[in-house]
Amino acid sequence: MSSTEAACDNLSLIRQRFTQLFGGTARVFRAPGRVNLIGEHTDYNDGFVMPAAISFSTLIAAGLRDDNRLCVYSEKFSETEEWDLASLAPGASGHWSDYVRGVAGVLQSRGHKLRGSNLVIQSSVPVGSGLSSSAAIEVATAFALLGVSGLQIPGAEIALICQQAEHEYAGARVGIMDQFISVHGRKGHALLLDCRSLSFELLAVPPGAQIVICDSRVKHAVSGGEYNQRRAACEIGVVELSKSLPGVKALRDVTPEQLEAHKAHLPDLTYRRCRHVVTEIDRTLRAADALKAADLQLFGRLMYESHRSLRDDYEVSCRELDILVESARQIEGVYGARMTGAGFGGCTVNIVNQAAVPDFRIKVAADYKRAVGVDPNLYVSDAAQGAGECI
Numbered sequence: 001m002s003s004t005e006a007a008c009d010n011l012s013l014i015r016q017r018f019t020q021l022f023g024g025t026a027r028v029f030r031a032p033g034r035v036n037l038i039g040e041h042t043d044y045n046d047g048f049v050m051p052a053a054i055s056f057s058t059l060i061a062a063g064l065r066d067d068n069r070l071c072v073y074s075e076k077f078s079e080t081e082e083w084d085l086a087s088l089a090p091g092a093s094g095h096w097s098d099y100v101r102g103v104a105g106v107l108q109s110r111g112h113k114l115r116g117s118n119l120v121i122q123s124s125v126p127v128g129s130g131l132s133s134s135a136a137i138e139v140a141t142a143f144a145l146l147g148v149s150g151l152q153i154p155g156a157e158i159a160l161i162c163q164q165a166e167h168e169y170a171g172a173r174v175g176i177m178d179q180f181i182s183v184h185g186r187k188g189h190a191l192l193l194d195c196r197s198l199s200f201e202l203l204a205v206p207p208g209a210q211i212v213i214c215d216s217r218v219k220h221a222v223s224g225g226e227y228n229q230r231r232a233a234c235e236i237g238v239v240e241l242s243k244s245l246p247g248v249k250a251l252r253d254v255t256p257e258q259l260e261a262h263k264a265h266l267p268d269l270t271y272r273r274c275r276h277v278v279t280e281i282d283r284t285l286r287a288a289d290a291l292k293a294a295d296l297q298l299f300g301r302l303m304y305e306s307h308r309s310l311r312d313d314y315e316v317s318c319r320e321l322d323i324l325v326e327s328a329r330q331i332e333g334v335y336g337a338r339m340t341g342a343g344f345g346g347c348t349v350n351i352v353n354q355a356a357v358p359d360f361r362i363k364v365a366a367d368y369k370r371a372v373g374v375d376p377n378l379y380v381s382d383a384a385q386g387a388g389e390c391i
């Protein structure tokens, strides 16, 4: 299925809203959220990740204006924001519109001459759940602004622009994973991305393996200090390790064996942060081989190891996510489970034999309710298509 054929639900509603607010007709662009199957907190270490786009997405209806302004209405917040395209200075305000302003600002600063535009935004990606609602808004904004301005730029550059927008206009020093998969996702496939070269391989999700996402409903914010702190710990690790391992530019360049051999040079906490990253990069490559061989048992074991490493070494899990993973582990037909995304709340991702999905829903929901007192949100999602225009 091409991006133009992608499922663009609510199309007529968003078109109507656009006409009501701005008059005229709109073109509609869509960008999905994502779930990461494995490779967590490795992207900003030049490592490997394996996300898939999901069926939740952001839609943007867009049309030109005859001045140099950008006007955007959010369906979720029932709010309109407006700026002059010539004055989109970096800086985070914490407002939802930072992402839109940021993408427009970075596009302009990189020399892409945008035309004045009106936008209506509507999103089905749960916010603060670790499913990349912000990347979906950024990428949809980039597609919409480029589309109506008659500009075309390569997908990898769009992802980099959106990442830069999040750094400079939202204050989160995120890696490239979320924006990249939102642009490049392919229906029925996960994507193995080399975050250093940005080369990637699409890996078919084997038939019978269902992706199930469990939202703990514990909210997280990537712009929160913890994420940036983890990134800083990795950078300190690189500085220390490169003193005795010349040529090390990122944790990607350090093998698990090298880290063990040089652990005496690192404070214990930095060592554990680095251990998560170097072993996770290794696990991600092994998981890619497992997926290619349709070895879901091995893939699932690597997911559990990833979770343990994120919980104990990287310390980005939380009690609620651990409960969801442990509950899934007890169910027959579950291959693997782990937290997904930045952590500190948000979701787990589970690979479940299709036949076991009904049982999974009942048991995980009951266990979680019993332990936490809250009903989790469970989503069954196929790997979806990346961003494009809805025609």
Ligand code: GLA
Pocket: 036, 039, 040, 041, 042, 043, 044, 174, 175, 176, 177, 178, 222, 341, 342, 343
């Ligand atoms: C967030 C960031 C990504 C990545 C993950 C953790 O989703 O946006 O770049 O670092 O956390 O793997």
